[in-house]
Amino acid sequence: MSHRGTRSTPELAGAAALVSRHLGTGARVTDMERLTGGTFNDVYRLTLEGAEQSAAVLKISPPPSVPLMTYERDLLRTEAGFYAHGSTVEGVPLPRVLGTDFDRKSADGDRLLMTHLDGRDWHTARSTIPACERDRLRCDLGRIIGELHHVQGVGFGYPQHGTPGTGSPWRTVFLAxxxxxxxxxxxxxxxxxxxxxxxxxxIDQKAWLLDDVTVPTLVHFDLWDGNVLVAEREGRLEISGIIDAERAFWGDPLADLVSPALFGDISDDEAFLAGYCSARGRGFRLGDHDLGRVAMYRIYLALIVLVEGTPRGYDPDERAPLTDRATADLFAALDRLHRTVPQATGEA
Known part of the structure; x- marks a missing residue:
């Protein structure tokens, strides 16, 4: 889902300067390969010499002239912050930030340099994953996300929008x-x-559900199979990376139960939920109100999918298979929300 005709094309010299600045003057870029499959930024795999790492990943945001959705402002800064906060949790396989260039003086967009993680994305590798391994990996993914949700913040909202720390409740922030x-x-x-x-x-009739959320939690919000890496280690597949945290925000951790079941119901993924609930601890389980909130976040993600193609200039006919699924899930989530049991004292 790229911005057609707007992608910047960094020269090798620019990447080399960034690497030298952050990895030392002896570090050199010997090759620069553009990676496909990204939906927003330009992404490159850098082959390095003279550095601790043999490879790194460079992401470059679109130039300022590109039309953006409101939440898409400064997404690479959001991603860098997510990895910094997420790195405090042991056992969560995230890229490590090697350096940033956010002054936009040497390039027409933000630049983020990070470690390269081994593996293939789950979406690509899906057909090669044995059925007997799938449940174990789904359980592992749930556990990893559950561990990540122990990271708490000081306020709700998108990091670059000035909302964290303002004291606004989750209901106010999410509805905004x-x-x-x-x-x-x-x-x-x-x-x-x-x-x-x-x-x-x-949404307004069920907004009281959001009042149950009082602690801002680090949320990835784009955990579909394409952003989960798997690699073979010691003879078996393991989850080797969680990537592309551009859509991250501080909010309800249950918002991260939407994209792992993209355009579906996470309640059907027993293996994932087993791992997730075990990591959350203290007999954590999903109740009716929890699933009602998940339905709200399904609606939110579906709306983003339905809107983002227009400013990005996508062909509606080519995108129809995706938007049709988003539309169907939006209505399914609305139905689920309608069936949420009201509060004992009545909906506020």
Missing amino acids: MLSDVLHDARTYNARLPFDEDRLLRT
Whole structure:
């Protein structure tokens, strides 16, 4: 999902200067390979000599002229922050930030240099993963995400939007996030397959569910199979990396139960939930209200998918298989939200 005709093309010299600045004057870039499959930034694999690492990954954000959704501002800064916070948890396989260039003086976008993780993304490797291994890996993924959710912050919201630390409750922040996406739809004339007023009425009627969330937690929010790496180690497959944390925010940890079951219901993934609940500890389990909140976050992700293609200039017909699935999941999540049991004292 690239921004067509807007990608910057960094020269080898620019990458070499960044590597030299952060990895030492003896570090050299001997090869620079553009990686495919990214949805927002340019991504390159750098082959290195004279550095502790033999390879690194360089990400470059789109130039300022590219039209963005509201939440997409400064995403590489969000990603770098996610890895810094996530690195405090042992056993979570994240890239390590090697260096950043966010002053936009030497390039027309932000640049993030990080370690290269071995493995293939789960989406690509799916057909090669034996059925007997899948449940073990799903359990491991759930455990890793559950461990990551022990990282807590000081305020809710996107890191680059100034909301963390302001003291606003999660209900206020999340409803503003959702409102921003709908505003983006109007700004870019994105066609949405539902009545906006009806959607907002349903969300408002169930907004009391969000009041259960009082502690800001580090949320990745893009944990679909393409952002999970697997590699063979000592004769068996292991999860070797969690990558592309551009959509991260401080919020309800249950928001991370959406993309692992992309356009589906995480309740159907027993292996993932077994690992996740064990990592959360103290007899953690998902109740009706929890699944109601997950439904809200499914709606939010579906809205992003339905809107983002318009400012990025995608062909609607080519994108239809994806947007059709997002639409179906949005309505399924709305139905699930409708069925959430009200509070004993009535919905507020």
